[in-house]
Amino acid sequence: MTDADKPARPAQKKNLxxxxxxxxxxxxxxxxxxxxxxxxxxxxDGRFLTSRNIFNLTIQTVxxxxxxxxxVFVIVTRNIDLSVGSLLATCSAVMAMTQTFITPExxxxxxxxxxxxxxxxxxxxxxxxxxxxFQGYIVxxxxxxxxxxxxxxxxxxRNVAWYLTNGQTIGPLDRNFMQxxxxxxxxxxxxxxxxxxxxxxxxxxxxWRNRRSKISHDFPVKPIWAEIVMAAITAxxxxxxxxxxxxxxxxxxRLQQMFEARGEVMPDGFTQGYGLPISVLLLIAVAVVMTIxxxxxxxxxYIFATGGNPDAAALSGINTRLLTVKxxxxxxxxxxxxxxxxxxxxxxxxxxxxxxxxxRVIAAAVIGGTALAGGVGTIYGAILGALIMQSLQSGMAMxxxxxxxQNIVVGAVLVIxxxxxxxxxxxxxxx
Amino acid sequence: xxxxxxxxxxVEMRDISIAFGGVKAVDHVTVDLFPGEVVGLLGHxxxxxxxxxxxxxxxxxxxxxxxxxxxxxxxxxxxxDARRHNIETIYQTLALADxxxxxxxxxxxxxxxxxxxxxxxxxxxxxTRKVMHRLNPNFxxxxxxxxxxxxxxxxxxxxxxxxxxxxxxxxMDEPTAALGPHETQMVADLIQELKRQGLGIFLIDxxxxxxxxxxDRANVMKNGQLVGTANVEDVSADDLLGMIIxxxxxxxxxxxxxxxxx
Numbered sequence: 280m281t282d283a284d285k286p287a288r289p290a291q292k293k294n295l296x297x298x299x300x301x302x303x304x305x306x307x308x309x310x311x312x313x314x315x316x317x318x319x320x321x322x323x324d325g326r327f328l329t330s331r332n333i334f335n336l337t338i339q340t341v342x343x344x345x346x347x348x349x350x351v352f353v354i355v356t357r358n359i360d361l362s363v364g365s366l367l368a369t370c371s372a373v374m375a376m377t378q379t380f381i382t383p384e385x386x387x388x389x390x391x392x393x394x395x396x397x398x399x400x401x402x403x404x405x406x407x408x409x410x411x412x413f414q415g416y417i418v419x420x421x422x423x424x425x426x427x428x429x430x431x432x433x434x435x436x437r438n439v440a441w442y443l444t445n446g447q448t449i450g451p452l453d454r455n456f457m458q459x460x461x462x463x464x465x466x467x468x469x470x471x472x473x474x475x476x477x478x479x480x481x482x483x484x485x486x487w488r489n490r491r492s493k494i495s496h497d498f499p500v501k502p503i504w505a506e507i508v509m510a511a512i513t514a515x516x517x518x519x520x521x522x523x524x525x526x527x528x529x530x531x532x533r534l535q536q537m538f539e540a541r542g543e544v545m546p547d548g549f550t551q552g553y554g555l556p557i558s559v560l561l562l563i564a565v566a567v568v569m570t571i572x573x574x575x576x577x578x579x580x581y582i583f584a585t586g587g588n589p590d591a592a593a594l595s596g597i598n599t600r601l602l603t604v605k606x607x608x609x610x611x612x613x614x615x616x617x618x619x620x621x622x623x624x625x626x627x628x629x630x631x632x633x634x635x636x637x638x639r640v641i642a643a644a645v646i647g648g649t650a651l652a653g654g655v656g657t658i659y660g661a662i663l664g665a666l667i668m669q670s671l672q673s674g675m676a677m678x679x680x681x682x683x684x685q686n687i688v689v690g691a692v693l694v695i696x697x698x699x700x701x702x703x704x705x706x707x708x709x710x
Numbered sequence: 711x712x713x714x715x716x717x718x719x720x721v722e723m724r725d726i727s728i729a730f731g732g733v734k735a736v737d738h739v740t741v742d743l744f745p746g747e748v749v750g751l752l753g754h755x756x757x758x759x760x761x762x763x764x765x766x767x768x769x770x771x772x773x774x775x776x777x778x779x780x781x782x783x784x785x786x787x788x789x790x791d792a793r794r795h796n797i798e799t800i801y802q803t804l805a806l807a808d809x810x811x812x813x814x815x816x817x818x819x820x821x822x823x824x825x826x827x828x829x830x831x832x833x834x835x836x837x838t839r840k841v842m843h844r845l846n847p848n849f850x851x852x853x854x855x856x857x858x859x860x861x862x863x864x865x866x867x868x869x870x871x872x873x874x875x876x877x878x879x880x881x882m883d884e885p886t887a888a889l890g891p892h893e894t895q896m897v898a899d900l901i902q903e904l905k906r907q908g909l910g911i912f913l914i915d916x917x918x919x920x921x922x923x924x925x926d927r928a929n930v931m932k933n934g935q936l937v938g939t940a941n942v943e944d945v946s947a948d949d950l951l952g953m954i955i956x957x958x959x960x961x962x963x964x965x966x967x968x969x970x971x972x
Contacts, residue, residue, distance in 0.1 A: 587809035596790035654809035
């Protein structure tokens with residue numbers, strides 16, 4: 280054996296995925312997602328994987344996915360938040376009231392004033408943070424289990440929203456505010472390409488930086504071909520996503536209206552793709568920030584340590600009570616952000632906004648690999664979980680599955696996903 | 711090795727009491743510790759030795775009594791305060807977060823951050839490799855979570871965490887309870903090494919032979935009270951057992967409030 284002559288070389292028997300340093304669980308989830316999409320695509324005679332449907336899928340997923348990233352932190356620390364759907368409703372109600380009543384009538388700002396949307400958003404997110412922190416305080420400092428506190432919250436905040444708005448639908452919302460809803464606010468083709476390119480360059484830079492840092496500490500690094508493969512996959516994925524969204528054209532009539540509004544005449548044969556929705560950009564920003572928090576900050580380290588062993592965390596000097604408050608505050612803030620997206624997408628606040636979202640959010644986090652026993656979970660997993668849930672739901676609707684069966688399937692998939700994950704973890708010995 | 715007990719003790723826990731719901735877990739206990747000394751704390755389960763020492767490590771706060779470090783009265787109300795006074799603890803449960811790797815556990819609560827305020831994981835791992843290499847050269851498993859480690863490897867991580875941050879006072883709660891003979895010897899060697907460096911060590915143990923071997927002095931507790939304190943050379947293993955079981959203070963020991971008067 281020639282290998283024996285080179286004892287300094289590390290073991291070469293790693294499989295392909297190990298060399299690429301790809302998480303096999305992530306790969307499994309992506310695989311399930313791809314099979315799901317291809318299946319629907321086949322059954323619907325090619326209507327599922329169209330630009331239009333992918334565009335719609337992504338904007339429908341955003342609200343739940345934003346909350347799911349926060350739910351990861353909540354579940355990782357062995358808590359649960361059943362109040363997110365109701366909290367979303369309260370935040371949405373507050374934002375709607377702010378922009379239709381407070382800014383125009385109390386502050387005297389006119390309709391669609393540029394300051395209206397920022398004020399409403401800040402007020403809405405602050406509401407979420409405050410309510411979340413309050414619930415976290417009851418859990419962390421007063422010792423009431425999160426399940427009970429947020430089960431109470433589920434009733435309380437749903438009906439606070441009702442009370443605030445007298446149960447009325449409030450709309451239409453501010454024009455700038457509605458930009459965050461999805462189809463009402465997209466970047467257009469050029470800017471989408473620019474953003475995509477920036478994302479690719481940033482990904483390359485972080486790959487390079489990580490490699491350089493590892494080399495500087497004499498750690499083993501992946502072979503250069505593996506780095507290139509990963510970089511290429513990342514670049515293709517990002518640019519492919521942008522290409523798909525750019526491919527979905529704005530309807531002719533709407534374009535004509537836009538030109539008319541500017542007093543111009545639309546040239547013949549002019550087309551324009553929607554491009555990246557601002558709401559999706561918001562989700563990506565949330566995902567990046569939350570991933571950095573989870574992996575690269577003390578807060579994230581403490582969240583995972585507390586989830587893994589609360590006693591050890593406390594004995595290491597971590598203030599686990601304050602940590603609980605922070606986690607629920609983050610969750611609340613993300614509910615505010617999700618409320619922005621959800622109400623902007625509807626273009627009004629309705630009394631039942633976010634109903635049952637708590638279940639979708641928890642399911643997304645759990646399907647995405649967050650363990651209810653605590654200590655384990657990823658942000659990207661939760662987002663992928665949300666995407667899988669939404670694809671399943673809208674795919675079945677497209678196929679024409681009856682509504683009761685849709686919910687039966689979604690419920691069964693949740694249980695089966697966790698079962699598969701449990702078996703996988705036993706097999707691989709991972710915790 | 712001679713220990714100078716004429717100067718100021720490194721630690722003095724004076725007249726410490728703590729009660730839980732009417733039960734006096736620790737009842738007016740006074741113990742001290744000098745630099746370069748290993749002091750054993752012996753007693754049955756529930757004798758109060760762990761509770762007493764948790765007042766020093768910040769996990770509990772005493773109801774009455776004072777703690778002096780180098781002669782200065784200090785207030786220790788949480789584990790961070792203890793760490794600030796260079797008091798490090800190796801808990802019986804090891805207090806490791808099983809889902810994190812060795813480096814994350816070693817630096818838990820004391821992470822190294824870069825200029826941007828983000829964690830510098832590579833630097834922490836590099837430091838961990840250095841520390842673990844000194845402590846347990848067989849240790850290779852740096853990137854997987856602690857849950858996949860053997861008992862001895864987990865113990866190594868817990869010990870590394872205690873000794874890496876310039877501990878002056880080390881508390882070891884049954885450090886060898888879960889270890890094999892080889893690893894027990896490793897801990898014994900480490901204790902000698904730390905003694906030479908002038909650390910003071912509180913060692914909690916049930917095993918009188920272990921205490922006779924590793925400690926310079928032993929405190930025996932029973933029902934929350936101090937039975938007595940002895941130089942381990944002045945008493946036999948049976949004497950220590952008698953103190954633990956019956957609360958009888960032998961002639962070679964200094965009796966405490968918990969000693970039975972015959």
